[in-house]
Each structure stands twice: as C-alpha cells, then as structure tokens.
Amino acid sequence: MICAYCGKEAKGTKEHIISCGVLDLFPECFATIDGERKVVHQSDPLVKDVCVDCNNNRINYIDSYAKSFIEKYFLTKYSKDDELNIEYDYTMMQKMCLKYAFNDLRSRKKDISFFNDTIISFLLNQTETEALRNVTILAGLAVNTSPVPDSVFGNLKLRWSDSPYFCSNSLVMNVDYNTGKITLRDKMEPENFNKRVLSYVFRFNSLQLLLLCWDESISEDELLQNKIVLEHLYPYKILDVTGRSIITRCTSEATYHQEKIIDVSIGQEMLDEISFMRGTFTDEYQRFLSSVESEWTKEEKTLADKHPR
Numbered sequence: 001m002i003c004a005y006c007g008k009e010a011k012g013t014k015e016h017i018i019s020c021g022v023l024d025l026f027p028e029c030f031a032t033i034d035g036e037r038k039v040v041h042q043s044d045p046l047v048k049d050v051c052v053d054c055n056n057n058r059i060n061y062i063d064s065y066a067k068s069f070i071e072k073y074f075l076t077k078y079s080k081d082d083e084l085n086i087e088y089d090y091t092m093m094q095k096m097c098l099k100y101a102f103n104d105l106r107s108r109k110k111d112i113s114f115f116n117d118t119i120i121s122f123l124l125n126q127t128e129t130e131a132l133r134n135v136t137i138l139a140g141l142a143v144n145t146s147p148v149p150d151s152v153f154g155n156l157k158l159r160w161s162d163s164p165y166f167c168s169n170s171l172v173m174n175v176d177y178n179t180g181k182i183t184l185r186d187k188m189e190p191e192n193f194n195k196r197v198l199s200y201v202f203r204f205n206s207l208q209l210l211l212l213c214w215d216e217s218i219s220e221d222e223l224l225q226n227k228i229v230l231e232h233l234y235p236y237k238i239l240d241v242t243g244r245s246i247i248t249r250c251t252s253e254a255t256y257h258q259e260k261i262i263d264v265s266i267g268q269e270m271l272d273e274i275s276f277m278r279g280t281f282t283d284e285y286q287r288f289l290s291s292v293e294s295e296w297t298k299e300e301k302t303l304a305d306k307h308p309r
C-alpha cells in the first residue's frame with residue numbers, strides 16, 4: 001500500500017475519517033449512517049491507506065486540536081438567538097477540515113486532486129502554522145428551530161458531506177401574511193463561485209462548518225469577490241487569522257435537518273417567520289419541545305452507557 005500522506009510503501013493502518021477523539025465525545029452516536037451508500041453500520045468510519053508513522057506520529061496533532069475545540073464550545077445546544085464568542089487557531093481549523101475532507105474523499109474513491117504536495121505537506125507538518133490563502137472556512141450554530149425534535153431522526157450529531165448546495169436565492173419565494181400561504185421557489189439556481197474546486201459541510205453537534213477550497217490560481221480580487229458573496233448572502237461567519245469570531249445560528253427549520261442545503265440569510269428569515277406563524281416559537285410549544293428533548297437526553301445517556309468507547 002502507498003501511504004496517502006507520505007507516499008511511502010508501507011502496511012496500511014486504520015485512520016479515522018473523523019478523529020476518534022471527536023467520536024469519543026458522542027458515544028451515544030454509536031452507529032454510522034452512510035446516506036450516500038444507504039447503509040448503517042455499528043463501527044467507526046475508517047479509511048485504511050495511512051502508514052503507522054503518519055497515523056500515530058504526524059497527523060494526530062490535528063485530532064487533538066479538533067477534539068479540544070469541539071469539546072470547549074459545542075457539546076451543548078444553543079437557542080435560536082444566541083451569539084457565541086469563539087476563539088480558535090485558524091490554521092488548525094483549516095487543517096482539521098482539510099484532513100476530514102481528504103479522508104472522506106479517499107474512502108469514497110472521489111476526486112482528491114486538490115490535495116497536492118503543498119496541501120499534504122501543510123497537513124503533515126505541525127510546524128507549518130501559516131494559513132493557506134486558497135482555503136476558506138465559515139462557521140455557524142446549528143440550532144433546531146423546526147417543530148421536529150432531534151429524536152425523530154436520532155443519532156445525527158455528526159454529519160459531513162461534500163458539495164453542499166449553495167442556494168442563490170431563498171428556498172421560500174413568498175409568504176402571504178393574510179392567508180399564511182407559502183410558495184416555494186420552483187426553480188432554484190445554485191450560487192456558482194469562481195474557481196471553487198472543492199466544498200464540504202461538517203456538523204459537529206451544534207457547530208456547522210463550511211469548507212471552500214479555491215484553485216491555486218485564484219487572484220486576490222476573485223477571492224475577495226467570493227468572500228463578499230459568502231459573507232453577505234449566507235448566515236455564516238468567515239473565520240480568519242484573528243482567531244476570534246462571534247457566530248450565530250446558520251440553520252432554519254428547513255435546513256437544520258438537511259445540512260447539505262445552504263439557504264441564504266433572507267431565506268432563513270422567511271423560514272423563521274413561518275416557524276413564528278405556525279407557533280413553533282411560542283412558550284407553550286417550546287415547553288413541549290424541551291420536555292421531549294429532556295426525555296431524549298435521558299435516552300441518549302442510556303445509549304452512551306450501553307456503547308462505551
């Protein structure tokens with residue numbers, strides 16, 4: 001076997017697609033649901049083409065960072081209007097998302113051409129601390145504002161997928177406030193970003209991350225243009241080298257359970273109005289939802305005890 005990281009001939013070892021330490025934070029999510037292949041299996045998602053040296057000594061610093069970052073902020077659930085101040089190491093955020101995307105793409109035998117020598121060396125070397133200019137990370141809070149409790153879908157705190165769909169306009173086209181009639185947009189065009197070569201969405205409980213990788217040849221102007229569109233059209237915050245951001249909810253009742261759909265901010269607002277009209281935000285309904293949630297939390301504790309890691 002040729003190691004996917006160092007390129008040397010060696011015996012393959014089991015590398016976790018998402019760090020084992022991150023999976024350890026959510027023992028209740030003991031099953032892996034692979035929507036693309038339509039299978040559910042009771043083992044960790046793995047890829048087996050990494051040599052023992054890379055796996056145990058060279059890329060595991062990324063796993064430690066990922067675990068500590070998620071553990072610090074995202075084990076709890078947030079409310080719809082919460083603002084969260086986060087501090088992060090931007091280079092490590094890039095490394096974490098790139099590593100998970102690279103692992104996932106290999107396990108699915110998809111195109112890994114973005115991961116050239118520069119990117120691989122960036123991942124392998126802990127001492128490379130300068131952020132990559134052609135990789136953009138956005139973050140937001142995943143908050144369930146839908147009338148459907150998490151327990152209906154269960155086990156979906158950790159999700160990841162390539163090529164999320166960036167809507168160019170709101171999912172909902174019109175709400176008639178007199179009749180309550182909702183009209184969905186019948187023809188949706190995706191937003192196309194110049195020189196985007198790879199994109200991913202990650203959900204780690206209450207954290208949602210978007211990874212966008214640009215062709216190396218992207219100019220500063222093109223990059224700026226893409227960032228302006230991203231920042232103004234979508235309810236996400238672009239992370240940057242300052243290492244500090246305030247993130248807010250990036251989901252709506254339509255996108256919370258469908259992380260691959262990235263609705264625009266105005267679409268999120270329209271869906272919030274629909275949730276409001278339906279009464280999902282009333283105190284009475286919120287009390288009902290939190291009683292369901294607290295029962296589900298007890299069930300999760302039982303599941304976690306049954307499936308120790």
Ligand SMILES: [Zn+2]
Binds near residue numbers: 005051
């Ligand atoms: Zn190796």
